[in-house]
Amino acid sequence: MKKWMVFAAALLFAPLLQAQGGDPEAGKGKATMCVSCHGQDGISTAPIYPNLAGQKEQYLVSSLQAYKNGQREGGQSALMYPMVSGLSEQDILDLAAYYASMPPGGAE
Amino acid sequence: MKKWMVFAAALLFAPLLQAQGGDPEAGKGKATMCVSCHGQDGISTAPIYPNLAGQKEQYLVSSLQAYKNGQREGGQSALMYPMVSGLSEQDILDLAAYYASMPPGGAE
Numbered sequence: 001m002k003k004w005m006v007f008a009a010a011l012l013f014a015p016l017l018q019a020q021g022g023d024p025e026a027g028k029g030k031a032t033m034c035v036s037c038h039g040q041d042g043i044s045t046a047p048i049y050p051n052l053a054g055q056k057e058q059y060l061v062s063s064l065q066a067y068k069n070g071q072r073e074g075g076q077s078a079l080m081y082p083m084v085s086g087l088s089e090q091d092i093l094d095l096a097a098y099y100a101s102m103p104p105g106g107a108e
Numbered sequence: 109m110k111k112w113m114v115f116a117a118a119l120l121f122a123p124l125l126q127a128q129g130g131d132p133e134a135g136k137g138k139a140t141m142c143v144s145c146h147g148q149d150g151i152s153t154a155p156i157y158p159n160l161a162g163q164k165e166q167y168l169v170s171s172l173q174a175y176k177n178g179q180r181e182g183g184q185s186a187l188m189y190p191m192v193s194g195l196s197e198q199d200i201l202d203l204a205a206y207y208a209s210m211p212p213g214g215a216e
Contacts, residue, residue: 003186047166054212058155059183066182074174075167078111104162104212 022057022090027098030091033083041107042099048076054104060096068092130165130198135206138199141191149215150207156184162212168204176200 034052038044042053052060066072067080068087087095142160146152150161160168174180175188176195195203 003189044164044167047164048170049164050167050171051163051212055159056152056155056157059152059158062156062183063158066180066185069182071182071185072174072180074177074179075170077174077179081111104159104214106212 022061022093022095022097024094024097024101027094027096030094031098034095037079038099039106042102043106051104051106052099053102053106055099057096057100060099061092064092064096130169130201130203130205132202132205132209135202135204138202139206142203145187146207147214150210151214159212159214160207161210161214163207165204165208168207169200172200172203 036045037049038052042055043051063072064084064087067077068084070081072080084092144153145157146160150163151159171180172192172195175185176192178189180188192200
């Protein structure tokens with residue numbers, strides 16, 4: 001993919017990246033399938049998975065969108081595809097709000 | 109890209125993902141270009157950038173490798189390409205060790 005295409009895509013999706021409005025409580029209820037890898041308190045259960053606790057909400061939104069759009073490869077990214085394929089835009093916002101609201105070091 | 113290709117690539121690069129041996133002190137010296145976005149203490153300076161403080165070392169290695177291999181698109185990933193293009197494998201290990209060693213909530 002050429003660089004100008006990457007930048008054009010970034011511009012195109014910029015409005016989506018601004019989207020907010022997630023509900024942490026709703027996100028908690030939707031996070032049941034995330035827990036086995038990313039931990040009950042957002043601290044991942046294996047070194048190859050990222051911690052999510054206290055991560056920036058907007059970054060989490062854009063990451064989930066990127067996985068859903070098949071824009072992430074490498075690492076364990078393939079494991080995320082089936083996880084995100086059924087997520088709505090609201091699900092993504094809620095999950096991001098939930099993980100962003102957690103204390104960054106894990107459960108207190 | 110077909111799913112079997114994703115899995116084949118994951119298998120192919122699995123040994124790389126096991127690589128460790130980063131030096132946090134060396135990583136600190138190499139992180140000068142990371143600071144403007146990811147913060148002096150690994151807490152990002154804008155909501156669209158991820159916090160890196162206390163992130164899992166092995167995940168950081170695989171993420172940097174994925175950026176370097178052009179395997180990440182979406183979000184602000186295009187910003188990372190020029191940052192990682194000159195990194196050696198040892199640079200990646202050192203940077204990952206450095207950010208993983210930071211307290212997850214930011215400077216204490």
